[in-house]
Amino acid sequence: xxxxxxxxxxxxxxxxxxxxxxxxxxxxxxxxxxxxxxxxxxxxxxxxxxxxxxxxxxxxxxxxxxxxxxxxxxxxxxxxxxxxxxxxxxxxxxxxxxxxxxxxxxxxxxxxxxxxxxxxxxxxxxxxxxxxxxxxxxxxxxxxxxxxxxxxxxxxxxxxxxxxxxxxxxxxxxxxxxxxxxxxxxxxxxxxxxxxxxxxxxxxxxxxxxxxxxxxxxxxxxxxxxxxxxxxxxxxxxxxxxxxxxxxxxxxxxxxxxxxxxxxxxxxxxxxxxxxxxxxxxxxxxxxxxxxxxxxxxxxxxxxxxxxxx
Amino acid sequence: xxxxxxxxxxxxxxxxxxxxxxxxxxxxxxxxxxxxxxxxxxxxxxxxxxxxxxxxxxxxxxxxxxxxxxxxxxxxxxxxxxxxxxxxxxxxxxxxxxxxxxxxxxxxxxxxxxxxxxxxxxxxxxxxxxxxxxxxxxxxxxxxxxxxxxxxxxxxxxxxxxxxxxxxxxxxxxxxxxxxxxxxxxxxxxxxxxxxxxxxxxxxxxxxxxxxxxxxxxxxxxxxxxxxxxxxxxxxxxxxxxxxxxxxxxxxxxxxxxxxxxxxxxxxxxxxxxxxxxxxxxxxxxxxxxxxxxxxxxxxxxxxxxxxxxxxxxxxxxxxxxxxxxxxxxxxxxxxxxxxxxxxxxxxxxxxxxxxxxxxxxxxxxxxxxxxxxxxxxxxxxxxxxxxxxxxxxxxxxxxxxxxxxxxxxxxxxxxxxxxxxxxxxxxxxxxxxxxxxxxxxxxxxxxxxxxxxxxxxxxxxxxxxxxxxxxxxxxxxxxxxxxxxxxxxxxxx
Numbered sequence: 001x002x003x004x005x006x007x008x009x010x011x012x013x014x015x016x017x018x019x020x021x022x023x024x025x026x027x028x029x030x031x032x033x034x035x036x037x038x039x040x041x042x043x044x045x046x047x048x049x050x051x052x053x054x055x056x057x058x059x060x061x062x063x064x065x066x067x068x069x070x071x072x073x074x075x076x077x078x079x080x081x082x083x084x085x086x087x088x089x090x091x092x093x094x095x096x097x098x099x100x101x102x103x104x105x106x107x108x109x110x111x112x113x114x115x116x117x118x119x120x121x122x123x124x125x126x127x128x129x130x131x132x133x134x135x136x137x138x139x140x141x142x143x144x145x146x147x148x149x150x151x152x153x154x155x156x157x158x159x160x161x162x163x164x165x166x167x168x169x170x171x172x173x174x175x176x177x178x179x180x181x182x183x184x185x186x187x188x189x190x191x192x193x194x195x196x197x198x199x200x201x202x203x204x205x206x207x208x209x210x211x212x213x214x215x216x217x218x219x220x221x222x223x224x225x226x227x228x229x230x231x232x233x234x235x236x237x238x239x240x241x242x243x244x245x246x247x248x249x250x251x252x253x254x255x256x257x258x259x260x261x262x263x264x265x266x267x268x269x270x271x272x273x274x275x276x277x278x279x280x281x282x283x284x285x286x287x288x289x290x291x292x293x294x295x296x297x298x299x300x301x302x303x304x305x306x307x308x309x310x
Numbered sequence: 311x312x313x314x315x316x317x318x319x320x321x322x323x324x325x326x327x328x329x330x331x332x333x334x335x336x337x338x339x340x341x342x343x344x345x346x347x348x349x350x351x352x353x354x355x356x357x358x359x360x361x362x363x364x365x366x367x368x369x370x371x372x373x374x375x376x377x378x379x380x381x382x383x384x385x386x387x388x389x390x391x392x393x394x395x396x397x398x399x400x401x402x403x404x405x406x407x408x409x410x411x412x413x414x415x416x417x418x419x420x421x422x423x424x425x426x427x428x429x430x431x432x433x434x435x436x437x438x439x440x441x442x443x444x445x446x447x448x449x450x451x452x453x454x455x456x457x458x459x460x461x462x463x464x465x466x467x468x469x470x471x472x473x474x475x476x477x478x479x480x481x482x483x484x485x486x487x488x489x490x491x492x493x494x495x496x497x498x499x500x501x502x503x504x505x506x507x508x509x510x511x512x513x514x515x516x517x518x519x520x521x522x523x524x525x526x527x528x529x530x531x532x533x534x535x536x537x538x539x540x541x542x543x544x545x546x547x548x549x550x551x552x553x554x555x556x557x558x559x560x561x562x563x564x565x566x567x568x569x570x571x572x573x574x575x576x577x578x579x580x581x582x583x584x585x586x587x588x589x590x591x592x593x594x595x596x597x598x599x600x601x602x603x604x605x606x607x608x609x610x611x612x613x614x615x616x617x618x619x620x621x622x623x624x625x626x627x628x629x630x631x632x633x634x635x636x637x638x639x640x641x642x643x644x645x646x647x648x649x650x651x652x653x654x655x656x657x658x659x660x661x662x663x664x665x666x667x668x669x670x671x672x673x674x675x676x677x678x679x680x681x682x683x684x685x686x687x688x689x690x691x692x693x694x695x696x697x698x699x700x701x702x703x704x705x706x707x708x709x710x711x712x713x714x715x716x717x718x719x720x721x722x723x724x725x726x727x728x729x730x731x732x733x734x735x736x737x738x739x740x741x742x743x744x745x746x747x748x749x750x751x752x753x754x755x756x757x758x759x760x761x762x763x764x765x766x767x768x769x770x771x772x773x774x775x776x777x778x779x780x781x782x783x784x785x786x787x788x789x790x791x792x793x794x795x796x797x798x799x800x801x802x803x804x
Contacts, residue, residue: 002575002593003581003594004577004581004592095383098569099573099576103382110382110383155594
C-alpha cells in the first residue's frame, strides 16, 4: 500500500473516532447540564478543557446559552476541534484513500458530511441538538460497520485501527484527567451517581459497566473499568493492547523505537497499575500517559515520512 | 385539480425555436424531432415511454439523480473559486440517443483520425516527412511551444503517443458530424460518461429492458488493458499507476474513480521517486517499481529537472527514465503539438498523407489568423464567427460573435492584431439540440459529443461518449466550467 494512503487511513481512523468521542461528550454534557444541579459550570468547563477550547469563553458560561456552546463544539468551522472540522478532515482523508475503502464506505462517510455541513451554524439547530448528535453517531457507526464488512483483515484495516485506538486512548486519558477530580470529590450519594454516569456516558461505557458490575454505580469501579479492564473497548488497557498488536503487525516488528514506545505504555497495565486508584497516583500517571501518546503519534508521523523507503 | 401539462408537447413546440446564430448552417437539427413533426427512429421507444410521464414524475427522477451524484461525491472544482468549493455537474435525465448505423460511421471516422494523429506524432519526432513534403509549414511545428524537442528521436512502445483521445464532435445535420477539436493531452470526462449510465439505468430501467443499449461499463477494463499493453518492452507483469496532481485538481473525482475501477494505485507526485534507471513508488513495504504512468498532469509539470523548475508537482528525473524506455507515460510527452487549434486545420491532410484515405469525419472550416487573407475576412465578420485561442481550452478565451457586445469585439480585435498567430476563427456552428428537462419542462438545448478513443493493442472505443449540453437557452457553450451539463449517451444495438 502507498505510504501516503496508509497515512490518510490512519488519520481517517483518528478523526472518525474524534467525531464520535466529541459527539458523545457533547451529548453527555448537555444532558447533565439539564439536570437540576449547581455543577453546570463544571460540566461545560470540563468539556471545553477536554477539547482544548477552554479559552473560547473567557467570561465563563453565564452569558452564553447551552445551545451556543454546543454549536461552537459541534458546528463551528473555525473551531479546529469542532465535530464539523473533524468530520471534514475525516472525509478529506477518506477521499484521498481512493480504492482502499469501498465505494459504499465512502458514500456513507460522504452522507454524514452532507448532513452535518448542511446545517447553518449561526442559527438554532433545526432538529434539535440531541437528535442531530444521535444521527451523527448512527452515521459514523454505519461507516465503521461498512468498513469492517468490506475490508478484509489487511493493512488498510490495521492502519484505520491504529488511528482509532490511538485516538480513543488519548481521549480516555484526557477525560480521566479532567473528570477524575470531581469524581473523587464525592464518592457516595446521588451526586456520586451523576458524576460517575456522566463519565461513563462520555466514554460510551454505560452499558459495559452495567454488564460487568452488579453492585451499582461506584466511582472506583468506574475508573477501574476505564483504565484497567482488558476486555472492554472503552478502556485504556484494551486500547493499548490493540495499539501494541497493530503496531507490531504494521512494522513487521522491525521498528524498535515504535515497539519500545508502545511497550513502555502498555507494560504498566500488566504490573497491576495502579494498585490504588487514588488522586495522588492516577493524576500524574494520566498526564505522563498523555505525553507518551503524543510521542507515539510523533513516531508514527516519522514512519509516514518514508524513513522505511529510500 | 389541474392536470399536469404534457411536457413533451411543450418540448415539441419549443423545438422549433431556431438558433440565433447566423451564417453557416443557421438552423439547428433536433436529435428527437424531425422537421416534418415526426419522432426520429432512435427516439421512438423512448418517446413512447416518456410521453405519459408528468412534470412531477420527471422532477422526482431529477432529484434522485442529484442525490446520487452528491452522495457519491461526483463533483468538480472550479478554477478561480476557493479550493474547498465542490460543485455538481448538472446531469440531465433525458439521454442522447444515437443509432447503430450512425455510430459505426463515427467509430471508423474516429479510429481513422486517431491513427493518423499517432502517425503524425511519430513522424514529427522522427523523420519529419510531412514537413519535407511541404504539407505542413515547418514553423507550425518548431515554433509551437507544445513541440517537445526532448522527444526527438525517442522511440515509444508500439510507436503510440496518444493512448487516450477525447474527440469533440458536433452534429449539424442528419449525417453530418464535424470534429470540433481533438483533445490529446489529458482529456477528461469519461467518469461522467460512466456515472451517467449508472444513474440512467437506475432512473429508467424499463427503457433498458425494452431495447438494447450498447454498454459502456467496461471502459476502465479496456483502459487498463491499454495501459498494460504499452509497458516498456520485456516487462511481463507491468504495474500501472494513475498520477494525479491531488485533491484540489478539478478532475480529482475522475482520477479516484478511474483508479478505483481499474484497481490501480492513485499516486501523487510525492509518492514517486527515481532511483537508478527506474521509477518507484513509496509503499508501506518499501519501494515498488512502476512501469506505466497514466498521468493526469501536463507535460510542463512532470519533471522539474527538464520543464518548469518551479513545479512542485513533478518527479525529478522522470523524463530521463522515460527517455531511456524504462517507464511509459500515458499520453506521451509532446502530444500537445497535435491538438492545438492551429494544427487542427491540417488533420485531414494528415489522414491523406499517412493513411492514403479520405477523412470520414469532417473538419469545421477554419480561418487561421496568421494568414493575412483569413485575418482580413475575420476582422470584418467578427459578429458572425467564433474566435478561439490556439492554445485555449475549457471554453475560456473565446469570442462567440453573435452573442458578443461591440465592446467585447473591439477588445478581441486588438488582441488578434497583437498576436494573430494565437487565434483561429470558425463559423458559428448550429450544434444540434436535444430535448432536455429544464425548469419549464422539456425544451431543446444544444449538445456536443466527446467519445474516448483508446489506442493500445488495437484502437478501441466504447459506444457513445460524453454528451455535454448547454443548459442555458440558446447558449452554445457546453463546458462544465461555463454552465454546461451532461447527458447519458445511448448507442442503440440492432
